[in-house]
Amino acid sequence: MRKNRLVKMTVAIVALAALVTGGYLYKDAIQSRIARTVAVVSGQEIKPLLDSESRYIRQIVAKDNSTSRTIMWQSDSSEADAIIEYRLVGSDDIKTLSATDTAFTDDGSTTYIHEGTxxxxxxDTKYEYRVGYSTDRRSDWYPLETAGAGEYEVLIYPDSQSGDYSGWExxxxxxxxxxxxxxxxxxxxxLVDNGEQAYQWRTWLDSIKPLSARIPLAPTLGNHEMYTLDWKMRExxxxLSYFR
Structure with missing residues (x-):
């Protein structure tokens, strides 16, 4: 009983602190901090990832979508022990794959990109996967279904470049x-209007959340991905970093 009261008090304090001192935080970030605090206080063995540790989880098409899949996500700090876990749906047999921890800096903003195939x-089989670090931090499980020989549906989007991505979202x-x-x-x-502008990429990656963690993306390159901040051309x- 005392432990339950402690958990509730801690959650309330964290939520209040987030609202008072961090009004700039997104709702997801506040919720992830509360979930982590509850896990720590209640002594849970596996802690949920903070929003800052699990940004833009996404599936990217692999060379053969029927037998492989690339998983990518980002964090605000270096995480050398990044991993991907996967299993058949309904199975307890979890397999583990090491992921990269690569710093990428552009437009004065640094993010750490984690990737594994x-x-x-x-x-034609249903799997599920999650991402995490070391032995005690994990994301939720997400569905991963491999391609089969039958017909399937594809969503095809034209230019999403914009100064305001609310319509695209x-x-x-x-x-x-x-x-x-x-x-x-x-x-x-x-995909974006200016390939060097970091906030556009953050907004674009955030906007595909309804699909990104559960459905593979096949992105193609446009000329706007090659613009610098002063609208000159570059690599x-x-x-190339976000969709390796």
Missing amino acids: ITDLTP QIVKNSADRNPNVALYISMGD PRAY
Whole structure:
């Protein structure tokens, strides 16, 4: 009983502190901090990831989508022990794959990109995966279904480049709601308006959340991914880093 009261008091203090001292925090960030605090105070063996440790979890198409899949995500700090865990749906046999921990700096902003490709999967089979660090921090489980020989649905998006991505975000949400069985989505270049502008990439990656963790993305390169802040051309560094 005393422990339950302690947990409730701690959650209330964390929530109040977040609201008072960190009004800039997104709702997801506040919720993730509360969840981590509850896990620590209650002595849970596995702690949920903070929002800052699990940004933009996404599946990227692999060379053969029927037997492999690339998983990527980002964190605000270096995490040398990044891993991906996966298993058949309904199985307790968890397999582990080491992921990269690569710093990427652009437009004065640094993020750490984690990536790994799961291989030797069985075609037309339902798996699930999660990401995390060391032995005690993990994300939620997300679905991963390998491609089969039958017909499948694909969502294809044209240019999403914009100065305001709220319209694009609504298009993604609505199309994902209308097509719950989609197997793949394609973004046909010019994802962002300026390829060097970090906030545009953050906004774009955040906007694909209705699809990104559960459906593989096939992104293609547009000329806008190669613009610098002063609208000159360069190598598409951000595009190549975020969709390696």
